[in-house]
Amino acid sequence: MFGNIQNSFSKIFRKWRSKGKLTEEDLDRGLLEIKNALLEADVNYDVVKEFIEGVKESAEGEEILYALNPGQMIVKIVFDELVKILGKAKKEIYFKGNPAVIMLLGLQGSGKTTTAGKLARFLTKKNRKTMLVPADTRRPGAVEQLKQIAEQAGVGFYKPDTDNPVEIARKAPKVAYIEGYDTVIIDTQGRLHVDDKLMQELKKMIKVAKPSEKLFVADGMTGQDAVKIAETFNNNLDITGVILTKMDGDARGGAALSIFSVTKKPIKLIGVGEKLSDIEQFYPDRIASRILGMGDVLTLIEKAEETFKAEEAKRVEQKIRKAKFNLEDFLAQIKQIKNMGPLGNLAKMIPGMPAKSVENIDDKVLVRIEAIINSMTREERLYPEILNGSRRKRIARGSGTSVQEINQLMKQFDMMKKMMKSYIKGGRRGLPF
Ligand SMILES: Nc1nc2c(ncn2[C@@H]2O[C@H](COP(=O)(O)OP(=O)(O)OP(=O)(O)O)[C@@H](O)[C@H]2O)c(=O)[nH]1
Numbered sequence: 230m231f232g233n234i235q236n237s238f239s240k241i242f243r244k245w246r247s248k249g250k251l252t253e254e255d256l257d258r259g260l261l262e263i264k265n266a267l268l269e270a271d272v273n274y275d276v277v278k279e280f281i282e283g284v285k286e287s288a289e290g291e292e293i294l295y296a297l298n299p300g301q302m303i304v305k306i307v308f309d310e311l312v313k314i315l316g317k318a319k320k321e322i323y324f325k326g327n328p329a330v331i332m333l334l335g336l337q338g339s340g341k342t343t344t345a346g347k348l349a350r351f352l353t354k355k356n357r358k359t360m361l362v363p364a365d366t367r368r369p370g371a372v373e374q375l376k377q378i379a380e381q382a383g384v385g386f387y388k389p390d391t392d393n394p395v396e397i398a399r400k401a402p403k404v405a406y407i408e409g410y411d412t413v414i415i416d417t418q419g420r421l422h423v424d425d426k427l428m429q430e431l432k433k434m435i436k437v438a439k440p441s442e443k444l445f446v447a448d449g450m451t452g453q454d455a456v457k458i459a460e461t462f463n464n465n466l467d468i469t470g471v472i473l474t475k476m477d478g479d480a481r482g483g484a485a486l487s488i489f490s491v492t493k494k495p496i497k498l499i500g501v502g503e504k505l506s507d508i509e510q511f512y513p514d515r516i517a518s519r520i521l522g523m524g525d526v527l528t529l530i531e532k533a534e535e536t537f538k539a540e541e542a543k544r545v546e547q548k549i550r551k552a553k554f555n556l557e558d559f560l561a562q563i564k565q566i567k568n569m570g571p572l573g574n575l576a577k578m579i580p581g582m583p584a585k586s587v588e589n590i591d592d593k594v595l596v597r598i599e600a601i602i603n604s605m606t607r608e609e610r611l612y613p614e615i616l617n618g619s620r621r622k623r624i625a626r627g628s629g630t631s632v633q634e635i636n637q638l639m640k641q642f643d644m645m646k647k648m649m650k651s652y653i654k655g656g657r658r659g660l661p662f
């Protein structure tokens with residue numbers, strides 16, 4: 230996501246930073262390029278205007294043209310302004326009542342039902358006990374779809390005894406209370422277009438279910454359309470927040486960058502894939518740094534920490550401290566990374582890695598790395614220093630690869646070792662790899 234905006238920003242920043250001093254003309258030219266990049270990414274026009282004006286104002290306030298290092302200052306100003314339009318601070322899901330009721334709203338196919346399962350699983354990690362409620366009784370198969378998702382997610386499911394969505398919304402929280410659930414997620418029906426009948430029905434459901442969250446589920450791929458529809462839902466139903474789905478695709482970022490400024494309702498979570506685990510908290514500052522190409526180290530570390538068992542991380546950490554990290558550990562780490570999802574997603578979050586260079590990395594590369602390490606003797610894996618030319622030739626033959634590939638792998642291994650060391654020095658307990 231944000232690939233194109235990212236590229237434009239990095240080009241503009243490079244130009245700005247290459248100058249010792251910025252003239253007013255340099256600044257204006259850069260801002261014009263930023264404006265075009267944002268519009269191209271389908272960001273709402275008013276939001277773009279507000280953003281550019283905000284940057285200009287701060288640049289003038291900070292007297293950046295006279296500053297010692299204007300290139301760096303402007304990055305910071307743009308970053309702050311991006312965070313502002315993305316919603317400033319992260320906003321957690323809000324729970325009130327027993328059970329707390331969360332309603333998911335949105336158009337057909339925006340991802341409501343999938344998100345219901347992801348959200349339930351996400352909340353399980355926060356010790357909430359969730360029941361999923363199917364209030365989409367019109368689309369054939371919709372109830373069954375949610376039932377299967379509930380099973381997969383290992384959460385409760387409400388079996389409706391009527392096909393009236395308002396009745397379901399009325400009854401389900403009561404049943405959930407009796408059965409000991411503290412959270413209810415109501416999956417609602419989507420329509421192709423916003424229509425009055427849908428709005429009236431949703432209003433009735435809200436009246437009886439009294440949700441503490443009315444979350445609008447928006448398809449992140451649809452750019453400004455999503456923003457317009459969010460506005461309509463907000464005007465009618467006073468939504469409490471937004472979940473943006475399909476942010477793993479080539480969503481240009483328009484929806485993410487506009488929806489808060491237009492509706493004044495925060496994006497709370499983002500969907501980043503079809504699997505139940507593909508949901509993330511939305512952090513405006515992290516997204517801003519991702520857009521500006523600073524890399525999203527924090528999300529990366531959080532992901533890694535989730536997947537890693539603390540014990541394993543500690544063991545590896547001790548090894549690195551003693552500089553004994555070897556290729557067997559490396560292989561184990563790579564397998565862990567594989568469990569964390571597509572490698573490209575993770576690599577994109579590493580600072581300094583240009584988005585292009587990782588787009589082509591796929592899991593096949595991992596298979597080759599495994600093949601190479603498996604062709605080594607145990608001694609070689611434990612003491613990689615002994616890998617001389619003839620050993621490398623033998624390993625290449627054995628693994629069906631080339632000496633160049635082995636050299637490259639050893640370079641990566643050394644880099645990883647160095648990176649891990651610097652993370653430990655920085656006082657991080659968990660490791661990104
Ligand atoms: N890649 C990707 N696909 C997603 C994401 N969220 C949902 N989808 C896919 O989008 C499609 C529609 O998802 P649903 O959850 O059925 O959408 P819905 O809003 O419930 O649709 P209706 O019930 O017909 O209104 C499915 O194929 C999902 O797998 C996401 O974050 N990333």
Ligand SMILES: [Mg+2]
Pocket residue numbers: 341342343365371416417419
């Ligand atoms: Mg659905």
